[in-house]
Amino acid sequence: MSISPFIITRQTAIEHISESVFVGLCRKVGTSQLVAMRRDMMDISEMMKNHVSKGDNISMMLSGSQREGFRLKGSDKDIMFWPNDHRVVWDLSQYQYCNTQNQTLILCDCSESPPGFALLYLPSPSKEPRIQRACIKMKNRHYISSSIYRQIMCSAAPLTCSSIQHGPCESGIYITIEYDIADCFVCDFWPPSASSWIHRCHTWPQSDVVDDLVQNGCHFVAVGHKLGSHEDSEWRISFSLAEQKLVCAMNHCQFLTFALLKLFLTEIINNGLRDDDKLLCSYHMKTVVFWVIQLNTIPHWCPQNLLGCFWVCFKRILKWVYEGICPNFFIPGNNMFLGKIYSEAQHQLFVRLYGLYEKGFAYLLQSPSIRIYIINALHIPRLSICTDEHNLISEAEFDVNLFQEIYRQDTLPSLNLQGCMRYLSIIEQTIGSPLLTQFQVLMLQKLTANDLQKIAFNLHTKTYTHENKLRYRADKICHMLKLAAKFGFLPDMLYIVMYYFETLKYIEALSIIKMIKVKLAKPFVMFYNVNIKMYSEATCGQSWPTKMRQAVAWHIKLDNKIHYISELIPEQQSALQNGQPEIFLPPMVLLYMLEILCYRHVDTMRSRIALDDLQTLVHYDKGQFIHVLYRDISWQILGICQQVTGNFQAALYSYQKSLTQEPYHKIQTATEMRIAEIFRCNPCIT
The missing domain is CATH 3.30.460 (Beta Polymerase; domain 2)
Structure with a gap:
């Protein structure tokens, strides 16, 4: 097949649009610094998981788009x-x-x-x-x-x-x-x-x-x-x-060309198709980029030539579909279209792709992710587009991405006490390595916090009869939880509150609750949204550990194999039985719950006030403090608090609302059990 080359009549205009798309992709996909940071985080996460699984004689490797640095x-x-x-x-x-x-x-x-x-x-x-x-x-x-x-x-x-x-x-x-x-x-x-x-x-x-x-x-x-x-x-x-x-x-322009091909695939080629009708996949896009780079088809991979790079890759895919041959990059004799793209399906795919080819770059206007950057380029003077990656995202925006990545990768395997101690030892041996990047050190610090929390609550559930051992254990647990709070996010202080509540130290728990309330009320704190300007002004010049401790307020993770507070045991058991290893608690919801439970033993009036605050939060929050996926557990916690304070009618309503939410945590068994308990103890309730 002979395909006539695409004729660009206004080269400077194409370069201008390429620069705009490059900037847009850097914002959507990430700058080279962001992508490198993500890969560093996954490297250390994989290394730690392999250390833990050595005893099971198993090795693992992370791969796929996430491993490559994509967060699309x-x-x-x-x-x-x-x-x-x-x-x-x-x-x-x-x-x-x-x-x-x-x-x-x-x-x-x-x-x-x-x-x-x-x-x-x-x-x-x-x-x-x-x-x-x-x-x-x-x-x-x-x-x-x-x-x-x-x-x-x-x-x-x-x-x-x-x-x-x-x-x-x-x-x-x-x-x-x-x-x-x-x-x-x-x-x-x-x-x-x-x-x-x-x-x-x-x-x-x-x-x-x-x-x-x-x-x-x-x-x-x-x-x-x-x-x-x-x-x-x-x-x-x-x-x-x-x-x-x-x-x-790959250099970053090559990586973004791969990203553009992936968006082209999902938003244009495969858009509206059933899974069975999607003949091309992301692996084909990766393969074509590998071949084009190695064959040195493109002399300049740069922002001004991004669309040109994409066009060369697209033409090669079109050629492969026409011929019915997609050679594997390592073993060319392995035709990856064989048995999939042939006969009538091959013909229809070619006709569709050739139709896009005839439209030229205009077909990229069909992509929701790219359209705006092409349109902007047509209205912005050429000299106003800056492609310097260091100026494309602010320090505060980088911080948000960094902390999100830490949160994605900081999940520990479910370990018993001995396993947690072994994990801590591995962190200690690893953290001193001169080969670690600054991001990986930060990741290890957060993993240390998570591990200390698990050790503390594992220790708490162990049974001791000797009084000296009990006192020594309590001191050790408090020390570990306070140390963990120094390495973790702002809400990690709530683990200390949970421990104090479980050990009947209500006054101590309430003093920390007051402290956390003050910290969470500051306008620069990140919940599910963040005021970039306020965050930047408040944290300028501070270290990342300090920013984590003072400004990041994402949800609390509870390992469902570990008991933290008795009031949530049914929910943890229900989730675990249905394959959900963790429960995610919005920090404000957990804060109010602990305040209600502690004040019940100290000041019932304040307990009712805290319950009103929790009720207002759950009923009226629009996603600022409670993520939509965590509304099931939030309504459930409101119901638990209403039930323990004797408001059974309101508790019943909250449990029923929990059942109507997306069942993310799979706690329906616990919800139904609590509803049955209300009817059993209060037969007059309807």
Whole structure:
């Protein structure tokens, strides 16, 4: 197929629009500094998770759009797990590099599989029962069936009740983030079928990156080729780690070109289509960017040429669709369109894409994310567009992104007391490393706060009979919670209040509540919205730990395997039984709840005043203090407080309102139990 080149009659106008789109993408996708910060955070999060899972003989790797640095709506979080005591090798000569004493070796057989796929067989039995159960016998050998292994692993530990099987992955939504979890095997050696890729790397990526990728090998994920003769038994060679590092090796204009292609895909090509009709995916967009960069098709990747870079990538996709061939970047013989884009579907897709091609850049006006920047460029004098990334977002806006990223990544695994202590030891060993970035140090400090809180409440639930031990434990818990408050966000002081309430120290709890109230009332504090100007003026010149402690007031996380206060145990148990590992409490809601409960034992009049404040907040908040996803637990807490103070009719109304909210926390069982209790104790209530 011969495609006539797109003729730009006004080059300067296109450059001007490119600059405007570059600025818009920096604001929507992130500047290079923001993207680097996100990757740093995910690096340290992955490292800590791997430290913890060492005892379980499992390693994991984060991948997908989130791992690459995207935070676009729908950016997924992919997680790969593999057993440390199994290794795939390509031939018998590689045995000498493996620890055969502690590792079961799996031999790769590519003789009957399409490029990019392989059969895996066990020369000797595996000590892992699940792997052994997945074996089938072919050609007098025991092969690991990908379909059986996938089924065994997914049924063993589904992440949520709503998980579904999608290709090699268990897919679903976990705490508002789409995830794909793939159980796989690791190979420490680069695939022979991808050796040609090494020799192609003349200009990109650089030789040190190539060496790093080759030394890290690849993975095998549990899915076969649809047109292969052993679809149920084959495994696909995965270059997820290499791809992740290649995305990191892009300059920012290349990364934003990838982002623009992703937006083009979701907002224009696939807009309005059913999932089954979406033939092109984000992986195809990533592949075309890799090829275009490596083939050195574009001499200048810069803001003024962003649309030109995008256009070259789009033309190559159009060519691939016309030919029905999308060559895998590492193994070109693996046509990723095979079995998916062919015949009538291929023709219709080409016609649709060619129609967009004929419109030129004007078709980008169909993208809600890009349209405004194109229109703005037509009304703004050329010299007024600044593409200097350092001036595109303010220090305060960077802070908001930084703290949001910390909050996204600071979830700890559910650990018992010994596990929490081990985690603390790992943090202590890691935090002194000179290789850590300033963002990673900050992340470790927040993880320290979270871990100390879990240790404290784990200790609190342990039973001691000796009085000295009880006194020593109480002092230790208070010290840990106060230390955690110094490393965490502003509402982390509420963990101290919860502990004082549980240990009947109501006066001490109320004194801290008063202090927190004063801090939360300041106009620069971040809840779900933030006044950037006030925040900037109030925190100018302060360190990030100080800003976190004084200005960040996002919700409190309660691990549902740990008991914090007795009044919330039914909600935690209900959520846990329905696959929700944590409960998220808006800080103002928890603050008023603790104030009501404490004043009940000290001053009933003040308790009623606090209850009125909570009722006003829950009834009339428009999203400033209570996120829409957390209205179920907020109405529930209002009902609990009304019930314990004897207002059963109001409590019944609140519980019923909780049931009408989006069931984010999956606490309906607890809600129904509390409603039944009200009717049982008060038969006159209707």
